[in-house]
Amino acid sequence: MPINAGSRLKSAVCDTQVVVVRAPASDVDLTCGGVPMLALDAEPVAGAVLDPAHAEGTLLGKRYASDEIGIELLCTKAGQGSLWLNGQPLGLKQAKALPSSD
Amino acid sequence: MLAEMAGEGGGDRAAVGRMTSAELLDRSRRAAAWLGAQAVDNVGLVAVNSEATPVALFGAAMAGRPFAPLNYRWTDAQLERALTRLAPAVVIVDADMASRVGSVDGVTVITTASFLAVVSATEPIEGSGPDTTQPAVLLFTSGTSGDPKVAVLRHDNLVSYILGTVEFMGAGDDEAALASVPPYHIAGIAGVLSAVYGGRRIVQLPVFDPSAWLEVVAAEGVTHAMVVPTMLVRILDALERQPDLSLPSLRHLSYGGGRMPLPVIEAAVRRLPDVAFVNAYGLTETSSTIAVLGPDDHREAIASEDPAVRRRLGSVGRPLPGVEVEIRSVGGGPVAAGEPGEIYVRGEQVSGEYLGLGSVCDGDGWFPTKDGGWMDTEGFLYVDGRLDDVIVRGGENISPGEIEDALVAHPGVADAAVIGVPDTDWGEAVAAVVVPVAGATIDPVELKEWVRGRLRSSKTPARIEVRDALPYNDNGKLLRRQLRAELRS
Numbered sequence: 001m002p003i004n005a006g007s008r009l010k011s012a013v014c015d016t017q018v019v020v021v022r023a024p025a026s027d028v029d030l031t032c033g034g035v036p037m038l039a040l041d042a043e044p045v046a047g048a049v050l051d052p053a054h055a056e057g058t059l060l061g062k063r064y065a066s067d068e069i070g071i072e073l074l075c076t077k078a079g080q081g082s083l084w085l086n087g088q089p090l091g092l093k094q095a096k097a098l099p100s101s102d
Numbered sequence: 103m104l105a106e107m108a109g110e111g112g113g114d115r116a117a118v119g120r121m122t123s124a125e126l127l128d129r130s131r132r133a134a135a136w137l138g139a140q141a142v143d144n145v146g147l148v149a150v151n152s153e154a155t156p157v158a159l160f161g162a163a164m165a166g167r168p169f170a171p172l173n174y175r176w177t178d179a180q181l182e183r184a185l186t187r188l189a190p191a192v193v194i195v196d197a198d199m200a201s202r203v204g205s206v207d208g209v210t211v212i213t214t215a216s217f218l219a220v221v222s223a224t225e226p227i228e229g230s231g232p233d234t235t236q237p238a239v240l241l242f243t244s245g246t247s248g249d250p251k252v253a254v255l256r257h258d259n260l261v262s263y264i265l266g267t268v269e270f271m272g273a274g275d276d277e278a279a280l281a282s283v284p285p286y287h288i289a290g291i292a293g294v295l296s297a298v299y300g301g302r303r304i305v306q307l308p309v310f311d312p313s314a315w316l317e318v319v320a321a322e323g324v325t326h327a328m329v330v331p332t333m334l335v336r337i338l339d340a341l342e343r344q345p346d347l348s349l350p351s352l353r354h355l356s357y358g359g360g361r362m363p364l365p366v367i368e369a370a371v372r373r374l375p376d377v378a379f380v381n382a383y384g385l386t387e388t389s390s391t392i393a394v395l396g397p398d399d400h401r402e403a404i405a406s407e408d409p410a411v412r413r414r415l416g417s418v419g420r421p422l423p424g425v426e427v428e429i430r431s432v433g434g435g436p437v438a439a440g441e442p443g444e445i446y447v448r449g450e451q452v453s454g455e456y457l458g459l460g461s462v463c464d465g466d467g468w469f470p471t472k473d474g475g476w477m478d479t480e481g482f483l484y485v486d487g488r489l490d491d492v493i494v495r496g497g498e499n500i501s502p503g504e505i506e507d508a509l510v511a512h513p514g515v516a517d518a519a520v521i522g523v524p525d526t527d528w529g530e531a532v533a534a535v536v537v538p539v540a541g542a543t544i545d546p547v548e549l550k551e552w553v554r555g556r557l558r559s560s561k562t563p564a565r566i567e568v569r570d571a572l573p574y575n576d577n578g579k580l581l582r583r584q585l586r587a588e589l590r591s
Binding site: 005006061062074098099101 | 103107110234258261262265266267268270271289292293358384390391397450
């Protein structure tokens with residue numbers, strides 16, 4: 001599945017939803033709860049279950065990113081699964097503080 | 103999406119006035135159900151800031167109906183023309199303004215109080231928001247240069263701005279933002295979105311007045327506020343009359359929406375030493391801020407002996423990470439650092455699109471701002487003003503801003519405007535209109551010498567007129583067109 005900046009994805013096995021802030025240049029294997037993520041409007045996958053080894057959970061409003069791959073996701077709905085990219089857990093990104101301008 | 107995230111993640115946090123984040127989400131969903139059931143294309147607003155503003159903004163967004171806040175200071179005829187362009191529409195109107203809206207074909211009028219009542223009585227919608235590529239907000243530009251155009255801001259533009267600049271629920275529990283910019287100004291809309299997403303309580307000031315502003319800051323423990331330059335001038339005047347007044351809660355003051363004269367910001371930093379100042383530069387068409395001069399930049403510039411660092415106080419800082427800024431020569435390509443030209447901007451938050459006109463961006467997505475400016479070698483952006491305001495004297499391009507700064511730096515001058523007037527020798531000549539500080543008398547000959555001593559002689563006004571006040575619109579924008587017409591007649 002292509003991942004474009006601005007596209008919204010959901011987990012196949014928990015409540016997690018993300019929006020793609022920065023899209024990777026190449027194809028990636030993105031999973032949540034151990035199962036590939038779906039487009040927000042996609043039909044649920046029958047029989048998919050949460051892998052207990054991928055159940056650290058996602059946090060609302062947090063950014064998950066890999067500078068190496070060039071991807072950044074923003075969690076818009078929290079869930080029980082955790083985000084993995086190409087077989088590795090995707091790390092939490094430290095927020096860069098911008099001064100409030102409005 | 104922003105309100106849904108805030109509602110779910112913010113929960114019991116205070117959002118607007120007495121409403122929590124969760125309550126704001128609930129009322130927005132109810133508003134979406136009611137607005138979605140109306141056979142209209144757009145949702146208008148003719149009202150001062152109140153709880154209805156965020157409810158209507160988010161409700162319209164969830165219902166997939168563009169939200170168009172209108173300037174309630176317009177004449178009745180201007181309002182009618184604007185509503186005609188929005189029809190079929192439902193328009194939410196403060197009761198004391200209802201008579202001004204009159205009857206326009208295809209426009210249903212509901213008062214602010216009735217809107218909030220009917221919203222409470224409607225069952226909320228469920229599920230997700232609309233197609234994010236659709237228009238979310240329609241803003242009529244201030245029209246200082248003719249009939250107003252209607253800027254179209256899509257969900258993607260606004261969401262990109264918020265996600266790129268605000269940390270979700272990043273505000274401390276004690277933080278409160280004072281909303282004193284009217285809802286029809288881009289800063290009013292961006293302020294609501296930033297505060298709700300960031301989890302900062304919004305305190306609303308229906309109509310700006312410097313004394314009321316100071317009172318509300320003190321009474322409500324306001325920590326963050328945004329003002330346009332004319333507001334800051336009036337706040338400083340009010341503070342001068344109350345030298346003992348301190349604003350212990352105020353930590354953060356951002357300003358934008360027009361050129362800030364250097365003496366004003368220097369006076370503000372002196373008077374409010376504990377406040378972090380932020381200069382924000384942006385346009386309606388760019389979903390608010392595209393460059394910021396942060397608190398550290400202010401402190402560094404003020405403390406520096408290096409003129410190149412010191413002058414940054416007059417810059418608008420560096421572009422946001424999510425946007426690219428380029429300076430181009432007129433009709434040409436990018437220019438080198440330090441060279442003046444037109445400011446171009448590109449990024450997902452940039453709309454550059456007008457109702458009925460489409461996008462004015464070039465094929466690569468660059469939006470021409472029509473602002474003149476330049477960038478230094480460190481990436482700090484300087485805005486000279488609208489290109490339309492540039493004075494062309496004997497082939498030399500002269501920006502009014504630096505002459506105005508030189509005039510205002512004179513101890514006897516409170517305010518100044520510089521414009522070009524037709525001249526048989528030079529094509530255009532530099533003319534200045536100045537307002538004296540209370541009790542001062544201005545000697546035009548001496549003032550010309552003052553400017554000549556600071557700038558070169560081609561920038562010295564050939565003509566100086568003294569007046570009691572300058573004409574501003576209610577967003578604090580100087581009405582140069584009006585002055586130009588007056589001086590030419």
